[in-house]
Amino acid sequence: GESVGLHLPTLSVQEGDNSIINCAYSNSASDYFIWYKQESGKGPQFIIDIRSNMDKRQGQRVTVLLNKTVKHLSLQIAATQPGDSAVYFCAESSGGYQKVTFGIGTKLQVIP
Amino acid sequence: GAVVSQHPSRVICKSGTSVKIECRSLDFQATTMFWYRQFPKQSLMLMATSNEGSKATYEQGVEKDKFLINHASLTLSTLTVTSAHPEDSSFYICSARDASGGTNEKLFFGSGTQLSVL
Numbered sequence: 001g002e003s004v005g006l007h008l009p010t011l012s013v014q015e016g017d018n019s020i021i022n023c024a025y026s027n028s029a030s031d032y033f034i035w036y037k038q039e040s041g042k043g044p045q046f047i048i049d050i051r052s053n054m055d056k057r058q059g060q061r062v063t064v065l066l067n068k069t070v071k072h073l074s075l076q077i078a079a080t081q082p083g084d085s086a087v088y089f090c091a092e093s094s095g096g097y098q099k100v101t102f103g104i105g106t107k108l109q110v111i112p
Numbered sequence: 113g114a115v116v117s118q119h120p121s122r123v124i125c126k127s128g129t130s131v132k133i134e135c136r137s138l139d140f141q142a143t144t145m146f147w148y149r150q151f152p153k154q155s156l157m158l159m160a161t162s163n164e165g166s167k168a169t170y171e172q173g174v175e176k177d178k179f180l181i182n183h184a185s186l187t188l189s190t191l192t193v194t195s196a197h198p199e200d201s202s203f204y205i206c207s208a209r210d211a212s213g214g215t216n217e218k219l220f221f222g223s224g225t226q227l228s229v230l
Contacts, residue, residue: 042223103155
């Protein structure tokens, strides 16, 4: 189903700590998942993606974990920096980028 | 990475007027573009999928006669909000799919348009 318009949850972390942002997706047919970062007044920025045939993928300072059994996705950010402060969205798609549906989003606040 | 240019970034208009928003893929061809709408502190809601040379596919609940989408070329899609009303005030974001990279296919987003209808 489509995500509904709910207010964003907030995660506050100390600079240098690791951050974990969670997302529950709705469509069991989704086979491609993406994490985006959105700064205020800007469009989403691609962070990392993962296909359904994988359960973990690592990038630079970021790791995405996928648990298809419980339809759960997480984004781990290592050594969180003030520049990481933004809203993070998970997104799901089936059959590539035919239609990308966004999750609710989480606001990450990094405390210096 | 690929660049998607969206224009204007901000527009203020009177109720009843129409507003056109442009979305251009600058360094790649996009057969498919997507239009999203975002209210403050909320997620992006897909409005429609724009396919070059054919009619757009609208999501349930989105009025196609109010939100006119034209995708006349492989690098340009436009969204026209017709007879805008205050409830249409929102942040509109376009995205374009770069399908030229095979497994590196990606979706790139414009910087958004903040529409304020008085």
